[in-house]
Amino acid sequence: MKTQTLLSRASPLGAPLNIVKQTFPAHRGKPVQRVSFVSGLHGDEFEGLYLCHRLIQALRQIQEIQPEVFKGEVHIVPAANPPALNQGTRLWPFYGSDMNRMMGPHPGASIPVQMSREIFNNLKESSDLVVDVHASNLHLKELPQIRIIEEFSEELLPLALQTHTDIVWIHPMAGVFESTLGYNLNKLNIPTLVIETGTGLRIEPDFVDRLFHGMMRLLHHQGVLASLPSDIPSMPTPQVVYPRGVAQASAKHSGLFVCQVSLGQRVGEDEVIGQVLDPVRGVVLEEVTAPGSGLLFTLREQPAVHSGTLLARVALDREPKP
Amino acid sequence: MKEEILNIPTPFGEPLILYKNQWGPEGGESLSIVSGLQGDRLNGLMVASRLSRFLNDVESGKETGYQIRGTIQIFPVVNYKAWETGNPIWNFDSQDVDLTFPGTGVGELTETICNMVIRHTAESDYGIILQTGERHYEDAPHIKLIDPNRKRRNLARSLGLPIGREVAESPSLVLSLAKQWDQMGLHPFILSAGKPQSYHPQYSDLLLDGIINFMRAEGLLSYNREKPSPRKMAFFDAHSECPVLTRQAGLFYPEPVNGTVVEKGSKLGEVRDLYEGAVLEEVHAPEEGYVVTLREHPMVHENELVGILLREKNQRWFWPFG
Numbered sequence: 001m002k003t004q005t006l007l008s009r010a011s012p013l014g015a016p017l018n019i020v021k022q023t024f025p026a027h028r029g030k031p032v033q034r035v036s037f038v039s040g041l042h043g044d045e046f047e048g049l050y051l052c053h054r055l056i057q058a059l060r061q062i063q064e065i066q067p068e069v070f071k072g073e074v075h076i077v078p079a080a081n082p083p084a085l086n087q088g089t090r091l092w093p094f095y096g097s098d099m100n101r102m103m104g105p106h107p108g109a110s111i112p113v114q115m116s117r118e119i120f121n122n123l124k125e126s127s128d129l130v131v132d133v134h135a136s137n138l139h140l141k142e143l144p145q146i147r148i149i150e151e152f153s154e155e156l157l158p159l160a161l162q163t164h165t166d167i168v169w170i171h172p173m174a175g176v177f178e179s180t181l182g183y184n185l186n187k188l189n190i191p192t193l194v195i196e197t198g199t200g201l202r203i204e205p206d207f208v209d210r211l212f213h214g215m216m217r218l219l220h221h222q223g224v225l226a227s228l229p230s231d232i233p234s235m236p237t238p239q240v241v242y243p244r245g246v247a248q249a250s251a252k253h254s255g256l257f258v259c260q261v262s263l264g265q266r267v268g269e270d271e272v273i274g275q276v277l278d279p280v281r282g283v284v285l286e287e288v289t290a291p292g293s294g295l296l297f298t299l300r301e302q303p304a305v306h307s308g309t310l311l312a313r314v315a316l317d318r319e320p321k322p
Numbered sequence: 323m324k325e326e327i328l329n330i331p332t333p334f335g336e337p338l339i340l341y342k343n344q345w346g347p348e349g350g351e352s353l354s355i356v357s358g359l360q361g362d363r364l365n366g367l368m369v370a371s372r373l374s375r376f377l378n379d380v381e382s383g384k385e386t387g388y389q390i391r392g393t394i395q396i397f398p399v400v401n402y403k404a405w406e407t408g409n410p411i412w413n414f415d416s417q418d419v420d421l422t423f424p425g426t427g428v429g430e431l432t433e434t435i436c437n438m439v440i441r442h443t444a445e446s447d448y449g450i451i452l453q454t455g456e457r458h459y460e461d462a463p464h465i466k467l468i469d470p471n472r473k474r475r476n477l478a479r480s481l482g483l484p485i486g487r488e489v490a491e492s493p494s495l496v497l498s499l500a501k502q503w504d505q506m507g508l509h510p511f512i513l514s515a516g517k518p519q520s521y522h523p524q525y526s527d528l529l530l531d532g533i534i535n536f537m538r539a540e541g542l543l544s545y546n547r548e549k550p551s552p553r554k555m556a557f558f559d560a561h562s563e564c565p566v567l568t569r570q571a572g573l574f575y576p577e578p579v580n581g582t583v584v585e586k587g588s589k590l591g592e593v594r595d596l597y598e599g600a601v602l603e604e605v606h607a608p609e610e611g612y613v614v615t616l617r618e619h620p621m622v623h624e625n626e627l628v629g630i631l632l633r634e635k636n637q638r639w640f641w642p643f644g
Contacts, residue, residue: 009571009623009624009625009626010570010571010623010624011571011623011624012571012572012573012596012621012622012623013596013621017623089416090416091411091416094458095456095457095458096410096411096418096457098416098418098421101421101494101497102494103493104492104493105491105492105493106492106493106494107490107491107492107560107563108627109565109567109627110456110626110627111623111625111626111627114625137415137416139415175496175497176421176497178493178494178496179492179493179494179497183493184493250428250429253331254330254331254332254333255333255334256333256334279334280334304333304334304414305333306330306331306332306333306430306431307330307331308330308428308429308430308431308433308434309430309431310429310430
C-alpha cells in the first residue's frame, strides 16, 4: 500500500491540513482497471470512513498474503474533508462550504474550493470507476443504497447490481446534482456510483458489513481482484426502483414524530408507521401511514418535524400505473 | 402593505411567519428586492428596512414630490431560522438558502420558503438581492451581474455603485435566486457591500441612494423636482478577476486598500507568525487592479485567498450617454 498526501496546506495554528490517499497498485504490468473510493466529503458522515477502513484492512491483508491477486489498482480517499470530520459538521467549518456543491468547473479560490478541485482532478486522472460513499444527514436513516441519475443508468446499473446493496434507486436529474462529484465525473464518462447509507454521525456496522462485501464483489467483478477471500459471502441482488417506484410520506403537521416501524421492514399501504404529536398540548396531530406497499428504505430519525418534512420512503412492490 | 406570505406552525412554539412589503399599482414595471438570504448579512436587512420606511413615507405623502408608479416589493427576511441564531445558515438543516432555489411547493422548510419567494417574485421585471462579502471577507460596494448583456449593464449603471462585475458561471449557480430569476426572465442584480455580522452606515446610504435612483430611472418612482442623476460604472467581466493568495500560513494584516485601485506590486498586507509575530511574507498585488474583496479574518492557511483584484486593463466604462 502506498500512502500519498493528495493535498497539503500549512495552517496558522501549526498542524497542516492534509488529505491522504491510499493506493494498492496492480501486482504486475498495467492495471486492468483503476477503481477509486472516496468518503467523508461531508464531515458528519462516518459510514464511509468505516467502509474505507474495512477495505484498506482487507486489501492490505490480500497484498501481504497473495499480492498476485491484484490485477487492477485501487485508490482510497477515506477522509476527504478533514476539518469538517474533526468537527462532525456537514460543511467545511471555517467557511460553511459544502464540498459536494463545488465539484466540476467551480470558480473561486478559497481553501475548500481548492481542496474540492484537487480531489476532483485527482480522481479524474487516476480512475476508471469511482465509488463516492455518503451517509444520510442527521435527520434520516437510509438502507444501503446506490442512487443513479436517470441519464447515467444504462452504464451504471450493471455495476450497481454487483454491489448487493438493498436498493438501487434510479431517480430524475435535479439542479442540486450539477455541482456534485458523482454527476461531474459521470459527465466526463468516468462511471461513478453514489452510495447512501445509515445516518449522520453514526455507524451502522451491519450496513457497512454488507457494503464491504458488496464492494469486494464489485472489485472482483471488474477484474481488479482475481479472486476473493473465502469469507466474502454471496448476497441477494438489489431491488431496482425507478422514479415512479418510490413513494414518500411527509408530515402534514409540525410536531414530534414518533415512529412505530423499523427501517428495512415491509409495510402495507395505509399501514400506520408513526404519529406526529403536539407534546405541549398532549395531542396526536396525525397518524402517519405508509404511502404504499413495499420496502421501507428511508425513515425519519430526527423527531422534530415541520409540515412538509419527509418522514419515510417506500420502494413499492408495484409501480403505480401512469 | 406589510403582507404575510407564509405561515408555518413550528413543532414546539409560535408559527414561522414570513412577510413582504408591497407598494404601488399593479400592471406597470415591477421590482422585487430581497435581503436576508443568510442570517448574518446586516447591511441588506438595514437597507430593506430604511427603504420600506421611505416608501411608506412616499405613500403617505410625507416624502413630498415622489410618487410610486410601479409595483415594488421588499422581502426583508428569507432565512428566518438563520436570523434567529445570527448564523448564515440554519444549523438544523445546514442548507445555504442561496443553494436551494427554486425550492419546492411542499417539502422541507427551507425549500418551501425558497419556493414561496420564487412564486411571489415571478412576475417582476427586475430583481435586486442585497448581499455582503462572503464569510471572512469584506466587499467594496459593487453590483454582480448574471449574463451581463448591454441592457443589463445599462440598467445596472443607474444603481449608482462604481463597479459592475460579472458572476462566473458554475454548476451550483443554478441553485441561486439570481440565476433562477435570470431563467424566469427577470433582470437580476446583486448589490454587495461590506461584510457579514456588521452594519456599515455609509454603505447603507450608498445602496439606498442607488436603489431609489434605479426606481426613478426605470419609472417605478417619479420625482417632480429633478431628473434621476446620471451614474458611471466600470464593468469587469469574469475573466478580469485576479485572486491574491498567500504563500505562508499565519495572521494576515491587510492594508487599507479595499475599494481602491492599486498598482502592480503594491503592498496589500502581510502575513505574520501567529506565535511569534515575525513577518513571514508581504502580500503584493500581482497586477494593477481594483480591490473588490479583501480578507477580514486574520487567520490564513498557506495559499489562502486574501483578496480579489479586478484587472484594470479589462475594465469597460459605462457613461451616462443618452
